[in-house]
Amino acid sequence: MAEYILSKSTYIRGLQCHKSLYLNKFRPYLRDKISEEQLAKFARGHAVGKVAQQLFPGGTTISRPGKSSALKTEGLIKEGFPVIYEACFISDNVVVALDILVKQQNGYNAYEVKSSLKLSDVYYSDAFLQYHVLNFAGLKPEQFFLVHRNSEIELNADVELEKMFVFTDVSQMCEEKEAFVQENISSMVEVLKQDKSPNILPGNHCMKPYPCDFRGVCWKKISQSQQDELLSL
Ligand code: SF4
Structure with a gap:
């Protein structure tokens, strides 16, 4: 199994600022204290992700991203397992955990769930990266969907699950961004090889x-x- 240097969150951090990427890796103790608001946001995201898993029930959940999780994901795919939550992939120096991977007749569809009521540029960047890593790992998704909460419908046990979420097929955009993502990864890996932080x-x-x-x-x-x-x- 290949090594990795970046993750989804560090890639997104690196897109914002290479110095932040470097400090996060080598001087994490300099980070500002995490706010209550951010903690609440993480918890909300986790809860919505769990609800969205029920769109494709019966899946198996892979634990935290890493080499053993990537190996386990690889094994499940070889077996033709139909639904995998938090499917882990490592390629091109990056580890990612995709929210939901669902078997199709000729491959797999990928679903990345967001707890927000609309999609932002960061969510697209996240999808572009994950598509690239899956593709590089040899599992090009048939289709890649960003899934977010429907702003018109509350998360509620009485509402049909499908109506609570909006699906956006970003496969074509992911394909077009392949070279861009690869360039970004290369430049971030270079930054992390330096012996001091970039002067930004x-x-x-x-x-x-x-x-x-x-x-x-x-x-x-x-x-x-x-x-x-x-x-x-
Ligand atoms: S310059 Fe400093 S504060 Fe600004 S984004 Fe980069 S690391 Fe963060």
Whole structure:
């Protein structure tokens, strides 16, 4: 089984800022404290993911991403297992855990579930990466869907499960982004081979798409007025 250097979350971090990617790997103790709001968001995401699994019931769940999980996923696919939750793949230096993998007549469909009410650029980037890793690992998905909550319908036991979610087929977009993803991975792997963090100054990118959790370190070096300006963006 191949080694890996990046994960879904570190890739998304690297897309925002290479310095954040580097600090996260080699100076994680410098990270700002995680907020209650972020913790609640993780818990919400997990709960919605569990509900969405019932769209394709009877699957088996793979535990946390890593080499043994990737081997287990590989074994289940060889056996032709119909539904796998948190299916793990490692290729091109990246490990990913796909929310739901569902067998089709000639292959598998991939489903990545988001707890939000609409899709954002980050979710597309996440899908592009996962598609690439699956493809590179030899399991090109028949179709890749981003699944998010239907804003018009509450999660409720009385509502038909399918109506609670919106499915977006992003297979074509994933295919078009293959080279782009591969380039990003290569440049991030290079960053992580360096013996010091890249010299990147704070800017608009510190807040988008997410407020960076290394601002406590990086923003120390900039004036209060600059900080206020960045926070107001
Ligand atoms: S605070 Fe800004 S410059 Fe520093 S690591 Fe985060 S995104 Fe990069």
